[in-house]
Structures are given as C-alpha cells and as structure tokens.
Amino acid sequence: MKIVEKNGRKYKLEVASNLTGADMSRCDLSWTNLESANLTEAHLAYSDLRWSNLAGADLTNADLSRANLEGANLTGAKLDGADLYGASLNGADLRYARLNATNLCWVNLSGSNLREAQLIQANLRQAKLERSDLTLADLSNADLVEADLRGVNLTSANLAKANFSHRDDSDDERYKSTLTGANLYGANLTNADIRGANLEKANLVNTNCSQLIYDEDTILPSTFELR
Template sequence: MSPAALSWPSGLPLTTWVWIIEGLVALLLAWVAIRFRRPQGRRRENPLRNRAVRASLLIAVGAVAFVVVFWRGPWWFDSAHIRSRALQPADGVVITGFRTGLVALAAGIIAGAGLYYTHRSHLHTVSKDREQADLTREGQVTGRYVEAIKLLASDKIHERLGGIYSLERIMRDSGKDSATVVEVLAAYVRTSLDKHVEARSVIDPDSAAAGPVTVLKPLKEPVRAALNVLGRNTAQRNRRPDLRSIKTGGRDLSEADLRGAWMTKAQLTDAHLRGAKLQEAILEDAVLAGAQLEKADLTRANLKGAWMQDAHMLKAVLRYAKLTEATLNKAKLPYADLTGADLTGAELKGANLFHADLTTVRLIRADLKHATLTMADLEKTDLTETEGLTAEQIHQAKVYTSTNLPPDIAGDPQVRARIAQCEAARAAGEEPPTGGR
C-alpha cells in the first residue's frame, strides 16, 4: 500500500484531498487578487500592507504546509520504521498515530487563533463602545452647556443662578471644558461689574451730625455666585479667571471669593473688599487707593506696583505677598500679618503698622519715612537698606538681636536697650512693653 493509496475517513484518496485543498487555495489567491486590484485613476496599493491579505496568505500557506506534512510527514519523521511500498498494518498504526497527533495539533492552533481573534474582537468592540459613549457624553455636555448659557442670559435671578451652577457642574464633569466655562463666567463677572453704579450718600437721622454715609449697592447674587464658583475652581484646578481691568462700579464686594483671579490693572479705588478671599490673586499695577480691605486674605498675592495709598487693611493677611514697588503711603495696616512679604522698593510713607507682623519681611530700599512701627514685630527683618528709618521708630517696635538694622541705628543706646528689653520679655514668655516705656 503506497502513501497515495491511503484515504481519509470519507473514502476519498489522499491525493484527491490535496487537489481539493490546492483548488481552494487557488480560489483564495484569486479572490485576493480581484479584491485588491488597482482601480483606474487611483494609486496602486500594496496588498501586503493590508492585514486581511496577510492573514489570508498565511492561512493559505499554512493549509498547504499542513496537507504536505499530513501526507509525507510520517516518512520524514520516521522513515527508518515505515516502508515506502507494500505497507503493513504496523506501518499503518505509526502513520495513523502521527496524523492523529498532527490533526490534534492543528485543532489546538486553530482553537488558539479563534480565542485570539475573539479577544481582539472584544477589545475592538469595547473601544468602539467607549468612543460611542464619549461621543454621547460630549453631546450631552454640549446640550447642557447651551441650556446653561441660555439661563445665564435670563432676566430672572433664579434662572441665572441655575445657569451658573449648571456651568460649575459641567466644569466638574468635563475637565477639557473647564477652561471654557471659566472664561464664560469671568466674562459674565466683568460685564456685570463694568456697568457703573454710583454709590449713594445718605444721612442717618440718628447720627445726622456725623454727616452723610456712603451706601454701596450690594453685589447681585448671580455675580457673587459666579465669583464663588470661579474661586472654588481656582482652588481645585488652578485655573485663573481673567478679570483684568475690572471696575467695582460702586458695588460692595465684601467677602467675595477672588482666589487666584487675574486682576492686573483692576480699578478698585475705594472698593469694599472686607473679608475678601484674594489668595494668590494677581493684582499687578492695580489701583486700590482707599480700598477697604479689613481682614481680607491676600496670602501670596501679587501686588507688584499696586497703588494702595490710604488703603484700610486692619488685620489683613498679606503673608508672602509680593508688594515690590507698591505704593502704600498712609495705608492703615494695624495688626496686619505681612510675614515673609516682599516690600522691596515699596513706599510706606506715613503708613500705620501698629502691631503689624513684619517677621522676615524684605524691606530693601523701602521708604518708611514717618511710618508708625509701634509694637510692630521686626524679628529677622532686614532693615539695613531701608530709607527714611529713624531710631525713634525702631525704639517703638518689637526688635530683637535677629533684626538687621542700619549701623547708625543699631548703635543707638535706646535701640540697644529696647533690643535687650524685647529679648528679656521673650525669654520670660511675655509681651514686650509698649516702646518708650
């Protein structure tokens, strides 16, 4: 019995099966050729760059290789024990065992390929579903955004408030839209504050002798809400709302949330900002003359070149604020916290710094002529290059051995005595007595 005389369980000779498979492979190659033939007027495409073509060719080659190995494999792997002609039953057992193992191996490979294809199809489906979900979400966000803008333009206060908080929700849900929402709300605040409203002067019947009292128009709730949303967003995402060159327009901005706001050259003359949150706000070259900033928090704010003459800053927090070249003449800063602030080149002529904390403050070339330093804390403060400073001013302050003083003032007997007095009080855990006593 020759190898060509062997047959599969269907009864067809093995050579017939080879011809059938070769015919199928030829048809597959013909399909590939037709599928990727070059259309007229189009650039020829290399079919081998197509993943389906490569897979089809691989399957065709694999099928041919399988048939050849199935047919001649037993003699290639065990020719010493299998006769080429006149096969015996023992030879058939070896051939059948080899071919059965080969079929099992092929079945395993096909099953593995099927699992791999299923896995890839699943990943592709998941990716498509995710893309569709993202598109759906973006469509929903766009719809919500349009509705929120419509509400923001409403004449009714509750609808404007709804629009503002809807925009805040969009800002939280869609990070890539947060910058746009910040710009919209900042523009809303700017346009609302730019509408000038004159402050009114009225006379209180109970205190008519005191003269007229200035009454500011309260900040509208939607504008305050927009400022609060911008302040919360700045704290969470560090996105600065653009409020450059805004004007208060006679409105009361007490306790307004302006954290991180970009307010370069803002016109805030006589602004009422009591208790306002202005941490890390940019107020370069802003005009704050006569502004009411009692208990306002300006920690790490940038006030470079700001005009703050006659500003009222009782108990204001200016820790590590940048006040280089700022004008603070006659500013009221009693009990203000200026720890670590940079006042290089600042003007503080006639400023009231009663009980102010000036620990580690930089006062290089700062002008302190006629400034009140009574009980001001000057621990670790560098005053060596300060202008307009006198021994009498230092004698009124809380001054320590860590304070860097100009040589002429450091050698003053009263100043040395004051330093010893303050050091002794600190060692005893007590507050130094008021200067001059």
C-alpha cells in the same frame, strides 16, 4: 457687545448692579464695567478681571481666590473679609479701598497703588508688594510674615502691631520679610514685630519705633539707631 468708555478706558458690557452671591467663577470679565456693583459674597474664584472697573464696588466676603485682577480699578472698593488667596493684582489701583481682615496670602500686588487703603488685620503672608505705594495706608495688626516689600512706599503708613517676624523654625532667607529699600518715612511701627526682617537701606526717618520688637536676626539700616 456693548462698549462703554469711561475715563479714557473702553469697557465691555455693563452688567446688573446687584450681583449679591452670584457665581461667576472662572468667567472672563476682563475690561468689564462693574463700577459700584453689589458683589457681596459673590463667587469669582479664578475669574479673569484684568483691567475691569470695580471702583466703589462692594466685594465684602467675596471669593476672589486665584482671580486675575491685573490693572483693575478698585478705587474705593469694599473688600472687607474677602478671600483673595493667590490672586494677581499687580498694577491694580486700590486707593482708598477697604481690605480689613481680608485674606491676601500669596497675592501679587507688585506695583499696585494702595494709597490710604485700609488693611487692618489683613493677612498678607508671603504677599508680593514690591514697588507698591502704601502711603498713608493703615496696616495695623496686619500679618506680613514672609512678605516681599522691597522698594515699597510706606510713607506715613500705620503699621502698629503689624507682624513681620520670620518663621521660628527656619533661618532660610526665603522665609523672612523683605523691606530692603522701603520708604518708611514718618510711618508708625509702634509694637510692630520685625524679628528676622530685612530693612537694609530702608528709610526710617521720623519713623515711630516705640516698643518695636526685634532680635539679632533683624537687619536695620546702617545709619539707624533704635532709641
């Protein structure tokens, strides 16, 4: 087995760079070097991609549902329209990645790095994002209903028209977006829907809350006043 060392990490295998539409479902690709590979519409459901190198890879419209991408390097990767339903990406590096209109429902992104990532119109329903870094990320029109954003860093992030509202038919705390302790310094929440969301102890200093949509169930920091 060929071992390749890159940026202090050792990866196994260097596979073909053009894997368009390839079926690698349920494959063990952990620690594999797939940097800049073309994986457009590839089938990677349930695959083990832990600690793999996917920097700059094109995963547009790929099926990564239930895949394990723990600790993977996805910096600058293209994941527009990809299906990552139920995937594990905790601790993954997604800086500058494109995840526009991507299905991230039920995804575990805890502790991941999403600085300057594009998540426009992404589906993040019930996603786990606690302690992740979304500094300068673009989440405009994203669906964050019931997402767990405790302690997340959203400094200067764009959340215009993002949806955090809870299910209309439930008062259960489990079905409300949680942003307790989140850092939203300088973020853009223009027209965002935070009805029923919990922003207790969140940092909203210099946050743009123009036309913010909220209700009596919205929990805001005690020191914050909507203008």
